[in-house]
Amino acid sequence: MSNWSFWEKSRYLDGIQDLIVGGGLVGMSTAYHLKLLFPQRRVVVIDRDPFSAGASTKNAGFACFGSPSELLSDLKHSSEGEVLALVERRFKGLNYLREILGDDQIGYVPCGGTELFREEDGFLEKNCVEKLDYLNSLLETSIGKEVYQLSNDHLFFSGKKKFVASIKNKLEGSIDTGRMVKAFKEKCMSIGVEFFNGINITSVNKNGSSVLVDDTEILAERIFICVNAFAKNLIPDLEVRPARNQVVVTNKLLRPIPLGTYHLDEGYIYFRSIDDRILIGGFRNTAMEEESTQVFGLTDLIQNKISSFITNYITDEEIKIYYRWSGILGLGDVKKPIVTKINDRLFIGVRMGGMGVAIGSLVGKELSELAR
Secondary structure (H helix, E strand, O other), X not given: OOXXXXXXXXXXXXXXXXXXXXXXXXXXXXXXXXXXXXXXXOEEEXXXXXXXXXXXXXXXXXXXXXXXXXXXXXXXXXXXXXXXXXXXXXXXXXXXXXXXXXXXXXXXXXXXXXXXXXXXXXXXXXXXXXXXXXXXXXXXXXXXXXXXXXXXXXXXXXXXXXXXXXXXXXXXXXXXXXXXXXXXXXXXXXXXXXXEEOOOOOEEOOOOOEEEEOOEEEEEEEEEEOOHHXXXXXXXXXXXXXXXXXEEEEOOOOOOOOOOEEEEHHHOEEEEEEOOEEEEEEOHHXXXXXXXXXXXXXXXXXXHHHHHHHHHHHOOOOOOEEEEEEEEEEEOOOOOOEEEEXXXXXXXXXXXXXXXXXXXXXXXXXXXXXXX
């Protein structure tokens, strides 16, 4: 049973006009754009976590929009037009995020993104290299520039084993995830958006008139569901499933790895330099069933794979792990997000497909415009 006083309920939780459930990147963007569209309305964001429970403050800080191996994999299941639209949306979304907040506020560094190949990735490497001109030609129609080029980035690591090839996307970069979320929240608050954390919504009235917290109903004129991977808990018939990614950050290195964002194996393995440390995560494809969960946590299998990969491929220095965490992605059978109006009172913006940094701000804008 909720222990809210008369003052808390009547002064904070009553009289909400636009209620956003989920305080991550999509939720903040939705709130921000709603307030711009309807400056006189009371816009409130509620989240169960002190920061944001899913992935917005738990991601790796990659400002990316697609590696060659990922796009070639997508092309096996989708048309050229569908893949092109997906990449274009990500690219525009990243630029829109930078436009809203500014590069300094999100710690954006235009360091590029590099796909690396191990000796065991021979077939994948061959396919990517052979299709490089095709991919560049395909993407140039919407991005307007050559995206991919062969590079020597694979030579700059000192693990026991060696990377054998690399392809660089010079248009990608990195961000400071914490600074990004903090800056967006401050921008929202500066125009009158209210934030209440530590409130766990347990159900949503299907007509969009209210949400339930324990046994207490919170009324709102309109409700916007922006909880990504956790949306199925509130709207059971949504086609969205969770996927856990485990991440670690090491001690500071005497010889830091080159500035950049690096990934392998269709994006399932990724790492970067952060404050002279190594941030590395992924390997979800080695335990798909176990990692298809919305439960935060770490497993020995994935943690051991991460440690072994650092030693084998990234550095010969002795490594200690200083930070370990997990984040939850929202995926579907297709990579297109769900941005929909159920009725005049209930709106949904979820299923970022692991590309929330790239498309989250744009999805929030699109969701707010459905409420015009």
